Amino acid sequence: MPFPRSSGILLHPTSFPSRFGIGDLGIEAYQFIDFLRQSCQQFWQVLPLGPTGYGNSPYACYSAMAGNPMLISPEKLVEQGMLTQEDFANLPAFEESKVDYEKVIPIKIGLLKKACENFKDKATPLQQKEFAGFCDSKAYWLEDYALFMALKDTHDGTSWHTWEPELAKRTPEAIEQARRQLTTEIFYHKFTQYEFFRQWSQLKSYANMSGIQIVGDIPIYVAHDSADVWSHPDIFCLDEETGEAALMAGVPPDYFSVTGQLWGNPIYNWEELKKQNFQWWVGRFEAMLDYIDVIRVDHFRGFEAYWAVKKGEKTAVNGEWIKAPGEELFEAIKQQLGKLPVMAEDLGVITPEVEALRDKYEFPGMKILQFAFSSDPGNPFLPFNYSRNCIVYTGTHDNDTTISWFNLASDYEKQNLLLYLGCQSPEGIHWDLIRLAMTSVANQAIIPLQDVLGLGGEARMNFPSKAEGNWEWCYQANALTQELSDRLQTLTKLSGRAPQPK
Numbered sequence: 001m002p003f004p005r006s007s008g009i010l011l012h013p014t015s016f017p018s019r020f021g022i023g024d025l026g027i028e029a030y031q032f033i034d035f036l037r038q039s040c041q042q043f044w045q046v047l048p049l050g051p052t053g054y055g056n057s058p059y060a061c062y063s064a065m066a067g068n069p070m071l072i073s074p075e076k077l078v079e080q081g082m083l084t085q086e087d088f089a090n091l092p093a094f095e096e097s098k099v100d101y102e103k104v105i106p107i108k109i110g111l112l113k114k115a116c117e118n119f120k121d122k123a124t125p126l127q128q129k130e131f132a133g134f135c136d137s138k139a140y141w142l143e144d145y146a147l148f149m150a151l152k153d154t155h156d157g158t159s160w161h162t163w164e165p166e167l168a169k170r171t172p173e174a175i176e177q178a179r180r181q182l183t184t185e186i187f188y189h190k191f192t193q194y195e196f197f198r199q200w201s202q203l204k205s206y207a208n209m210s211g212i213q214i215v216g217d218i219p220i221y222v223a224h225d226s227a228d229v230w231s232h233p234d235i236f237c238l239d240e241e242t243g244e245a246a247l248m249a250g251v252p253p254d255y256f257s258v259t260g261q262l263w264g265n266p267i268y269n270w271e272e273l274k275k276q277n278f279q280w281w282v283g284r285f286e287a288m289l290d291y292i293d294v295i296r297v298d299h300f301r302g303f304e305a306y307w308a309v310k311k312g313e314k315t316a317v318n319g320e321w322i323k324a325p326g327e328e329l330f331e332a333i334k335q336q337l338g339k340l341p342v343m344a345e346d347l348g349v350i351t352p353e354v355e356a357l358r359d360k361y362e363f364p365g366m367k368i369l370q371f372a373f374s375s376d377p378g379n380p381f382l383p384f385n386y387s388r389n390c391i392v393y394t395g396t397h398d399n400d401t402t403i404s405w406f407n408l409a410s411d412y413e414k415q416n417l418l419l420y421l422g423c424q425s426p427e428g429i430h431w432d433l434i435r436l437a438m439t440s441v442a443n444q445a446i447i448p449l450q451d452v453l454g455l456g457g458e459a460r461m462n463f464p465s466k467a468e469g470n471w472e473w474c475y476q477a478n479a480l481t482q483e484l485s486d487r488l489q490t491l492t493k494l495s496g497r498a499p500q501p502k
Helices: 027-038 074-079 101-122 125-137 137-153 172-181 183-209 227-231 270-275 279-291 326-337 352-358 402-408 411-421 428-438 447-451 482-494
Strands: 006-008 043-045 211-217 248-251 261-266 292-298 305-310 319-323 342-344 365-368 390-393 445-447
Touching: 006 447, 027 043, 027 183, 027 482, 043 279, 043 445, 074 101, 074 447, 101 248, 125 183, 137 172, 137 248, 183 211, 183 279, 183 352, 211 261, 211 352, 227 411, 279 292, 279 326, 326 352, 342 365, 402 428, 411 428, 428 445, 428 482, 445 447, 447 482
Parallel strands: 006 043, 006 445, 043 211, 211 292, 292 342, 365 390, 390 445
Antiparallel strands: 248 261, 248 305, 305 319
């Protein structure tokens, strides 16, 4: 579905400044939305909002439906009467420029558990009614998620396939016994989901009233160690004896990696999903549309054909392409949910078949300016090769910041870019690329906040080849100045991307 000409900012909520060591859904989030509105932006793009596991990656979550409790604002819990300012008296000093997850998580969990106990004791009749209504409306995923997390807590965080066979295979007797024994733990995980979605719903309403739509992110695959795989093993390719992934996801070798990328996520059992009329996927899209406005589908090419690697392989070299029923899937979703507000992450080796699937549903694809200057004029990332129905980025969360990218680029790329821009000096190169994106024909231009702030490689969000040290960057308090807002607003108006008067 094509979107009107507009622009926005890419920023994950963990990157907000916060006295609690990790960005949350409190006052800084509202101030960021004010900055977007004042700058004439119309989109805020976030990464997946699920509860993260090992490595803190939002692309490897314990649930495809749940929210990340680490994003809950303790200050908002004070407003609800579930915490007091005295509960924050002994907070340690946190780093301002990055999230120290090992330090943050136990402190945040302690506050959330205290809030949960206070909720049990102090919740008003209205709050109790809202909580019960939330649990009822989200029961189709919340019951399994809360039990899964409670069981992980009692198994020291180990993966579900290593649990007792009765729990791993979800025998009715073992599941019923676990629900009886873990009522306190289950309640806690339901409470954190209730509070996450309550706070997020308020923030989204504020954004929408400010003329801002939120772009959320659906990773095509889910983590093996997740409530989804544990509770729906029939729709994944698993080893029946061990519960491990029998077929693993990834991408084949290319010029980025001679061994490809082996992600390890279990491949879907598409035949079983077809028999079920793709109900799990329909439910996933429906759940997403409850709390975001536009869905960015990660690794879109995997819906046309996917790279499958057998269990036991250490790299992605010995995989094979297998056809996926993407058209049948999107038809089923369209029939049940209507025309979808979807953006397709169509990066990588894209075939005509992938393009045909994308174009049939008019999903805009992605263009990355950092990829545009390494080859000849046929490069599809050069702005004069764009169609209007696409989204242009200076870079994404997987790219370096523009300033750092330029500093590390080859002489050939630098020369091509400067010739293209018609300038002699790379000073202010981040604003040159922002201007190039904004003035392109692409319907949407989305810019990482790091580039608006003119930051270097220290502000990079993710290194795809690194297992640790990712997802940590935070911007400094008071970084969103009036000068920045004015400059962005001027460029947005100049390029015809500002909201039209109603």
